[in-house]
Amino acid sequence: MYSFTGIRFKKETAKRFQEFSRKHFKSHTEAMSTMLDFFFYNEISPREKLGPTGRTIEASIKKRINAVIAIMRDMEKTQTKPTVAMIESLFQTEEPKKKPLILEKKFVEEKKEVRFREKQNQDNEL
Structure with a gap:
């Protein structure tokens, strides 16, 4: 069986540690051990600012x-x-659809057809 020892902390600090330990770890011993290992393995001091x-x-x-x-x-x-x-x-x-460029050409073409017929009619009369 494990042996335990008592450490004296201020009440506010003990309460903060207990809340932290209950939130993140199964036991207070595991919490303290993990925190000490963190500082030891990373070779930093708890008083240092990490940026x-x-x-x-x-x-x-x-x-x-x-x-x-x-x-x-x-x-x-x-x-x-x-x-x-x-x-x-x-x-x-x-390719764009072919459209007549000038509308007047149609009108001119239509007149040509009519003129051609008139000329035929004139030729037939003579």
Whole structure:
């Protein structure tokens, strides 16, 4: 069986440790042992500052990602889509439907047909 020893802590510190230990570990001994191992293996002191926390790093990364997304959307709107549209219009293989370019030609052609008939009628009369 394991032997236990008592350590004196202030009430506030003991309560904080108990809450932390219950939340993350099965026992207080396991919690204390894991914390001591963490500091020993990583060769750091609990008094050292490790720099920015995970939350601050995450927030700054999210800001950068949002900025990159905004830049890419702007590029897509101002550069990519117009360029793609121009290239597609250059490589379109569909031939436009043939339409008469000048509407007056039809009118002139119609008159020619009528004139031709009139001339035939005149020739037949002679």
